Amino acid sequence: MRESRLWAAHLFAGAALVVLLGMHMTIMHYEAILGLFTGAHEPVLGFAAVLARDRSAVMRALYVLLLGAALYHGLYGVRGILREVWHSARAGRVIDAVAVIVGLGVFAYGVVVIVLAGRHAATM
Amino acid sequence: MSATTATQQRVTTMTVKVTRYDPEASVGLRQQTWEIQALPGMTVLDALFAVKEQHDGSLAFRCSCRMGVCGSCGMMINGLPRLACNTQVSSLGPVVEVGPLPNHDVIKDLVPDLARTFTRHQTVRPYIIRPDVDEVEQPTREFAQTPAERIAYVQFSYCLKCSLCLAACPTEATAPAFLGPQALAAAYRYTADNRDAGFAERAGAVDGLHGTFGCHLAGACSEACPKGVDPAFAIQLLKRALLFGPPHRQPAEVVPAVPEGYRSPKADDVPKAPPPTV
Amino acid sequence: MATQTPAKAPRPAPPRVDGRLGIRGWVYAGRYPAERYLYILHRISGIGLVVYLPIHVWVTSRRLAGPEVWEQTMATLRHPLLVVGEFLVLAAFVYHAFNGIRLLFGHLGYTLGRPAPPVYPYAVALHRQRPLTVVLMILAGVFIAIGAWEFLIR
Numbered sequence: 039m040r041e042s043r044l045w046a047a048h049l050f051a052g053a054a055l056v057v058l059l060g061m062h063m064t065i066m067h068y069e070a071i072l073g074l075f076t077g078a079h080e081p082v083l084g085f086a087a088v089l090a091r092d093r094s095a096v097m098r099a100l101y102v103l104l105l106g107a108a109l110y111h112g113l114y115g116v117r118g119i120l121r122e123v124w125h126s127a128r129a130g131r132v133i134d135a136v137a138v139i140v141g142l143g144v145f146a147y148g149v150v151v152i153v154l155a156g157r158h159a160a161t162m
Numbered sequence: 163m164s165a166t167t168a169t170q171q172r173v174t175t176m177t178v179k180v181t182r183y184d185p186e187a188s189v190g191l192r193q194q195t196w197e198i199q200a201l202p203g204m205t206v207l208d209a210l211f212a213v214k215e216q217h218d219g220s221l222a223f224r225c226s227c228r229m230g231v232c233g234s235c236g237m238m239i240n241g242l243p244r245l246a247c248n249t250q251v252s253s254l255g256p257v258v259e260v261g262p263l264p265n266h267d268v269i270k271d272l273v274p275d276l277a278r279t280f281t282r283h284q285t286v287r288p289y290i291i292r293p294d295v296d297e298v299e300q301p302t303r304e305f306a307q308t309p310a311e312r313i314a315y316v317q318f319s320y321c322l323k324c325s326l327c328l329a330a331c332p333t334e335a336t337a338p339a340f341l342g343p344q345a346l347a348a349a350y351r352y353t354a355d356n357r358d359a360g361f362a363e364r365a366g367a368v369d370g371l372h373g374t375f376g377c378h379l380a381g382a383c384s385e386a387c388p389k390g391v392d393p394a395f396a397i398q399l400l401k402r403a404l405l406f407g408p409p410h411r412q413p414a415e416v417v418p419a420v421p422e423g424y425r426s427p428k429a430d431d432v433p434k435a436p437p438p439t440v
Numbered sequence: 441m442a443t444q445t446p447a448k449a450p451r452p453a454p455p456r457v458d459g460r461l462g463i464r465g466w467v468y469a470g471r472y473p474a475e476r477y478l479y480i481l482h483r484i485s486g487i488g489l490v491v492y493l494p495i496h497v498w499v500t501s502r503r504l505a506g507p508e509v510w511e512q513t514m515a516t517l518r519h520p521l522l523v524v525g526e527f528l529v530l531a532a533f534v535y536h537a538f539n540g541i542r543l544l545f546g547h548l549g550y551t552l553g554r555p556a557p558p559v560y561p562y563a564v565a566l567h568r569q570r571p572l573t574v575v576l577m578i579l580a581g582v583f584i585a586i587g588a589w590e591f592l593i594r
Contacts, residue, residue: 042404045375049544056537067530070590083514085507092503105497112490119483121371122337123463130371144494151501158504185454241471264465268457275456317558330472332479335465354555379546380479381566382472390562395552398565402549 044114051111058104092159098152105148113137176200176251178209180221181238181261182271191268194218200251206258207235207246210272222271230388233322236263236329237272243329243386263329279325282341286349286367291360292413305357305414314409318351318396320389327383327393339372343383343393346374350396353403359413365404374400474573475566482539485532492529523591530587538580542573 064072069082080087091097117137121130179195198212207225214221225235228247235246238261240254251258266274292298327343328334334342341349349368352358368374377397384394403409461468466483469476502513517526545551551572552565 041370041373041375042401045401046405049547052540053544056541059533060537063530063533067587067590070593071586085503085510088503088510108489108493112486112493115486116490118371118375119487122333122340122376125337125339125372140494144497147501148497151497151504154504155501183457185456188455191457262457262459264459264461266459268459269454274459313557314555317555320558332466332476335461336463338460378479378482379475379543379566380472381475381564382469384564384566385473385476387562390558390560390564392562392565395555395565398547398549398552399555401547405548 048111048114051107051114054103054107055111058100058107061100062104089159089162092152092155095156098156101152102149105152106145109141109145113141174200174256176209177257178213179257179259180210180213180272181259182221183262183268184220185270202252204251205247206237206239206244206249206251206254206260209251209258210246210260222273224273231322233324233388236274236324236326237261238263238329243326245324245326245388248388263325265329265331265334266325274325276323276325278338279323279328279342279344282345283323283348286341286345286352287360287364288345288348288352290352290355290358291363292357293359294416297416303416303418306417307356307414311356311414314356315351315354318347318354318391321348321351321391322389324388326386326388327391330382330386332380332382333376333378337372337376340376341368341373343377343397346377346400347391347393347396349374350400350403353400353408356410357414361403361408368400369404374404377401473566474570478539478542478573478577481535482543485536488532489529489536527588527591530591531584534583534587535580538576538583542569542576545569545572 066082114137117133120133124130124133175197176199177195178198179193181191182194183191196213196217198209198216201208204212205228207223207228210221210223223235223237223246225247226232227234230245230248233245236243237246238244238259239246239249240257240259243263246260260272262268262272263274266276266278269275290298297303321344323344325344327347331340331343333340346368349364353361353364370376374397377394379394379398381394384392387393399409467480469480499513499517503510516522542551546566546569551569553563553568556563
């Protein structure tokens with residue numbers, strides 16, 4: 039595949055992450071500030087709050103999108119850095135293959151966790 | 163006589179510290195320091211000549227034009243890659259530290275090997291590519307270009323191939339496969355030229371991880387460039403061209419030159435030259 | 441004259457010094473401009489976030505084991521060292537995101553102005569982006585400071 043396509047996807051994933059991961063980080067780490075606007079004061083990492091998020095299909099879909107975008111953007115970046123250090127064609131193929139395998143592996147694991155968490159939350 | 167006294171009064175000594183390499187001696191890089199007289203208007207190149215004439219005739223460096231247009235005397239001067247002939251010692255303080263260009267093989271002392279710079283420059287096809295080859299080889303008419311169309315590429319055409327940008331580039335520091343800011347800027351120079359039709363061909367050479375996308379916009383190359391070529395800018399515009407297509411879709415038209423016997427309607431308004439005075 | 445200079449064997453190429461800076465060339469920005477330093481931070485924060493991501497996916501998957509295991513995991517994460525680590529992840533993301541916005545525009549050739557005739561003193565396109573850079577870095581600083589305050593009051 040042409041590098042410009044992969045790189046454009048990297049840029050697009052980065053832009054998506056500014057929004058998705060921005061939301062995620064705001065919910066998780068700007069509790070006090072966010073509480074001023076929403077009036078919520080339940081601990082965001084309490085099990086009840088986690089269950090409530092898992093129950094929402096929109097939240098689960100956003101988690102899958104976030105995971106996919108983060109893995110692609112991050113692994114594309116790391117692959118570029120590694121290929122600048124080991125720059126032979128052979129090393130390039132190995133690094134590309136490892137990046138794809140790690141990316142797909144973590145993505146599959148993450149999706150299974152999100153799906154199972156949704157089912158657990160529905161039963162509780 | 164009074165002029166000489168005035169010059170002598172402004173004379174101060176300065177330290178020239180050079181990182182040297184002797185391929186015959188097999189001792190690797192070593193530092194050597196000399197004290198010389200700093201004269202008004204002295205460039206780093208002048209200082210190196212002073213060292214060579216007064217102290218050590220074996221000091222090797224490359225230079226030609228001594229006025230910043232040939233790009234031969236690129237070297238590391240007080241922490242930045244610069245042209246020795248373009249750098250006044252008065253702007254550097256009492257100690258001038260000179261070393262060979264980083265990211266290049268050192269042949270001797272301050273002489274870097276620029277061969278890879280030139281071969282990579284060639285790989286991006288740095289020339290006008292058009293379907294009408296005959297017209298390019300044996301022109302009968304002109305390729306139409308407006309002043310605005312010329313501005314789109316002219317700053318990128320001022321490259322001296324001095325290799326300073328390659329010495330500054332962090333990607334270049336580890337990846338020899340990277341095309342480098344010089345070649346990529348040259349690729350955009352021809353991409354932006356409205357007479358050119360070779361974008362598809364050139365894209366094949368630059369669309370790669372070790373091509374255009376090895377640039378991460380650290381901007382060091384543009385800071386180092388002595389001619390305002392701004393390679394970092396050219397590479398970002400090249401990225402845009404690779405994603406969204408070149409700035410022009412059709413190469414410039416071939417327009418007829420001025421017909422024989424043509425006289426401008428304003429020609430009569432031009433005043434006659436005054437009679438010769440000598 | 442019958443004397444002929446005998447053909448000399450080509451002299452072996454003398455040894456050279458490889459001047460390539462290596463990784464040192466990435467992490468040492470010396471007297472180069474601010475963007476060169478932002479590049480280093482962007483790389484370091486990016487690598488940090490990528491390393492954190494799979495660990496984070498695994499840690500949050502602990503909720504499948506039930507509320508007790510989850511609360512126990514969260515209690516482990518309240519160790520001061522891990523809290524500092526978590527704050528660093530937040531700071532890395534905030535910086536990487538704001539600098540990323542700058543790079544997104546820059547990489548596509550926006551906010552850099554237009555090519556101009558090369559007249560001394562020469563213009564550098566990245567300098568035309570500096571106002572945006574300053575605003576984004578101030579925003580990143582503000583968000584990191586608020587994040588630090590949130591971590592302190594927790």
